[in-house]
Each structure stands twice: as C-alpha cells, then as structure tokens.
Amino acid sequence: MKIIMLGAPGAGKGTQAKQIAAKYDIPHISTGDIFRANIKNGTELGKKAKEYMDQGLLVPDELTCDLVMDRIQEDDCAKGFVLDGFPRTIPQAEALTAALEKIGQKMDFAIDVDVPDENIVNRMSGRRACLECGATYHIVAIPPKQEGVCDNCGSKLVLRDDDKPETVQKRLDVYHEQTQPLIDYYNKAGILKSVDGTQPMEKVFEDITNILA
Ligand code: AMP
Secondary structure, eight states: OEEEEEOOTTSSHHHHHHHHHHHHTOOEEEHHHHHHHHHHTTOHHHHHHHHHHTTTOOOOHHHHHHHHHHHTTSGGGTTOEEEESOOOSHHHHHHHHHHHHHTTOOOOEEEEEEOOHHHHHHHHHTEEEETTTOOEEETTTBOOSSTTBOTTTOOBEEOOGGGSHHHHHHHHHHIIIIITHHHHHHHHTTOEEEEETTSOHHHHHHHHHHHHO
C-alpha cells in the first residue's frame, strides 16, 4: 500500500503517518525528518536545507526529489510506504508519478488531513519536538510523560525554529501557494481522500483506516 499524506503544516499528518506505518508495517518516510537528520549530522545537504527551512521556505526540488526516489526503491519499501511531507510541489508530484511509472507502479491513496488555517497557528505553538529521535508532542493534545523530556529517548524537547509563530505564517502561505494544488492533482488522478483533521486524533485515525480498509 503506497500512501501520501497531504495537509497543511501542523495538520497532524506526521502523527497519523507514524500510526499508519505501524499498523500496516510499512516505512514512514518524512522528508522533514530526513532533512533534520542531515542538519544534525552536519552534512552538505543539511547545511543547504537549513537555509530554507529556517525561513519557512521549501527546500528546492532538486535537493528533495532524488533522495525520495532513492529511498522508495530500498528493499523495505517493497510492500509499500507512507510519504509524509512529500510531495509538496507539483514538480515533486510529477517526479514521483514518473519514477513509479518507470517501474510499473502507482500511488494508491493521497489522504488530505484537512484543518483550517485558524486552528494551525495555535496548534504549532504548542508543538514540541525531540531533535534526537524525531518524536513530536503537543503540550495539550499529546503531552510527554515528563514535561520537556522525550518519552522515547529522554532528550530535551524544544519548540522547533520553524514552528515559531512568525515562521508558521510563512509556511502556511507557502503551503497554499505551492502544496495545496496537489489536492487537485491527486483528485484528478482519482486517489484523493479527505479526512476532517479537526477531530480528535483517534477519530482521524479511524477515518483513515476506514479509507484504507
Ligand atoms: P516538515 O517536518 O514536513 O513540516 O518539514 C519541515 C521543513 O522541511 C519544511 O518547512 C521545508 O522547509 C522542508 N521540507 C520538508 N519536506 C519538503 C519537501 N518535500 N520539499 C521541500 N521542502 C521540504
């Protein structure tokens, strides 16, 4: 099963993607996580990506597409995968469609986790992330067991630079301009499904599993 998660930053698609990956035993591929791991390890890719990420801008397609195309051809993706944060532009979607066509495959579902803008800024300011293992929390909706400490690895939780209110508005503008057109793209491809992302997390997941069943 090959799934794309769509939705504004902060819509909860990462949380849902992790649960889908666990339930269907397929890899969760998050381009944001891949870039953050590269930043942490001080790679060339990480240095370049950080310049864009810190401003709330998208990392250019040429730095993004190849790494995803390589990743989805690894052995663990044979049964499928869930893409979280990719594609984010029409050229990325076209690159993905073309790469899969070449190997006689196609995506099965594009799931849009729909949340209005006014809910997003509030959600993002409460988000906390572990920069060590990539786990994310929310101070109200998904609190860690101990305040400020990652349940998984015990590292300190932080408000990511790109989750600060001034950057969130920029990310939302970028989302509407560059990523929202993908809803139409995947609707035309006949694989778009929408879920109401303002519902409690468990209900959003239930709606998604009903779609995938
Ligand atoms: P995320 O964790 O998915 O919210 O991504 C964090 C940041 O990483 C984004 O705001 C972008 O700067 C960058 N990023 C992640 N995925 C992509 C992508 N597919 N294309 C371009 N930039 C991306």
